[in-house]
Amino acid sequence: SSELTQDPAVSVALGQTVRITCQGDSLRTSYASWYQQKPGQAPVLVIYARNNRPSGIPDRFSDSSSGNTASLTITGAQAEDEADYYCNSRDSSGNPVVFGGGTKLTVL
Amino acid sequence: QVQLQESGPALVKPSETLSLTCTLSGGSISSFYWSWIRQPPGKGLEWIGYIYYSGSSNYDPSLKSRVTISLDTSKNQFSLKLTSVTAADTAVYYCARQNSGTTWDAFDIWGQGTMVTVPS
Numbered sequence: 001s002s003e004l005t006q007d008p009a010v011s012v013a014l015g016q017t018v019r020i021t022c023q024g025d026s027l028r029t030s031y032a033s034w035y036q037q038k039p040g041q042a043p044v045l046v047i048y049a050r051n052n053r054p055s056g057i058p059d060r061f062s063d064s065s066s067g068n069t070a071s072l073t074i075t076g077a078q079a080e081d082e083a084d085y086y087c088n089s090r091d092s093s094g095n096p097v098v099f100g101g102g103t104k105l106t107v108l
Numbered sequence: 109q110v111q112l113q114e115s116g117p118a119l120v121k122p123s124e125t126l127s128l129t130c131t132l133s134g135g136s137i138s139s140f141y142w143s144w145i146r147q148p149p150g151k152g153l154e155w156i157g158y159i160y161y162s163g164s165s166n167y168d169p170s171l172k173s174r175v176t177i178s179l180d181t182s183k184n185q186f187s188l189k190l191t192s193v194t195a196a197d198t199a200v201y202y203c204a205r206q207n208s209g210t211t212w213d214a215f216d217i218w219g220q221g222t223m224v225t226v227p228s
Contacts, residue, residue, distance in 0.1 A: 033214040035153075042202055042221050043153065048214035086153050090213050096166050097143070097155040097206075097213055 004032075004087055004100035011106040012077045020072045020103045022087035030090040032070035034063065037084045037102075046085075047072060074105075082107040110135040112203050112219035120197075120226050126190040130203030130219055137161060137184045141206035143215060144177060144188045146199040154199075158206055159186055195228035 004024040012018035022032050031050045035043035045054050047063040060075045070089075074081055087100040116128035130142070143158040157167035159177040167175045176189045190197060200223050204215040 029211065031212040033212060035215070042218040043215070044218070045214055045216045048207070048216070049209055049212040054216060088153075088155075088213065088215070090211070096158070097168075099153040099155060102152040 004089060004098055006085075006087060006100040006103045008101070009104045009106070011108055012074070013108050014079060015076055017073065017075045018077050018105065020074075020085050020105065022070045022072075022089075022100045023068055024089065024098070024100075025068055026089045026091045026098060027065060027068050027070050032063065032065065032087045032089045034061075034070075034072045035086045035088070036081075037086065038082075043086060077105075077107050079107050081105060110205070110217050112205065112217055114201060114203050114219045114222040116201075116222060116224070118223060118225060120193050120224060122194055122226055122228070123192055126188070126193050126197060126201075126224055126226075128188045128201055128203075128222065128224070130186050130188075132184045132186075137179065137186065138181055141208060141213075142177075142179070142186045143204045143206045145202045145204055145215070146197075147202070147221075148196075148199045156188065156190075156201075193226045195226050197224070198226050199224060 034047040037043040046061045051063045062073045084102050086102045091098040111133045120126045138161045141158040144156040159165040174191045179186045200221040202221045203219045205217040207216045
């Protein structure tokens with residue numbers, strides 16, 4: 001399969017922990033990367049290569065994976081974390097790059 | 109600080125060719141993969157293709173027949189050409205640096221994006 005599936009929307013209470021998942025066969029052999037996109041802005045990389053954070057990304061963002069599922073966890077969600085989140089991975093079926101459909105995170 | 113900036117027409121007529129250029133500043137284009145990604149209004153991200161600094165390229169199979177990505181190392185630029193556009197090609201177009209490892213790819217630097225409209 002060349003698809004990555006994400007829940008369309010997830011909500012979390014301020015200060016609580018939320019997990020955003022990404023499912024697809026390609027995740028059995030490649031790591032997911034995660035992006036945060038706020039309205040009107042370009043995406044920002046928050047996690048890559050199994051739990052690596054670029055400089056400036058808070059450590060409340062973390063990644064885990066099991067089988068065909070990758071999960072982005074935000075521990076102690078903040079109001080500024082409200083955004084769309086996308087995963088991507090390398091695909092083995094001929095398409096080098098595939099993105100998930102995105103998850104809209106609402107912080108209540 | 110490495111930065112990317114897209115440039116090109118905001119409006120392209122149906123059946124014509126969409127042409128965009130991405131200019132890199134603060135670094136050299138002579139390494140990494142360089143990608144184009146688009147986002148139709150209200151929708152998700154779609155990878156279009158990449159070019160490697162060596163000149164090799166790879167494209168999304170659904171767009172492959174219409175896409176060409178090229179590189180101009182002397183100008184620190186790479187470009188996108190998408191032929192025979194339709195309203196379905198209306199999107200924000202982003203250029204991005206693609207960093208890759210053995211089992212991962214990550215777009216770690218993005219341009220601000222440029223909206224391209226193809227009227228129906």
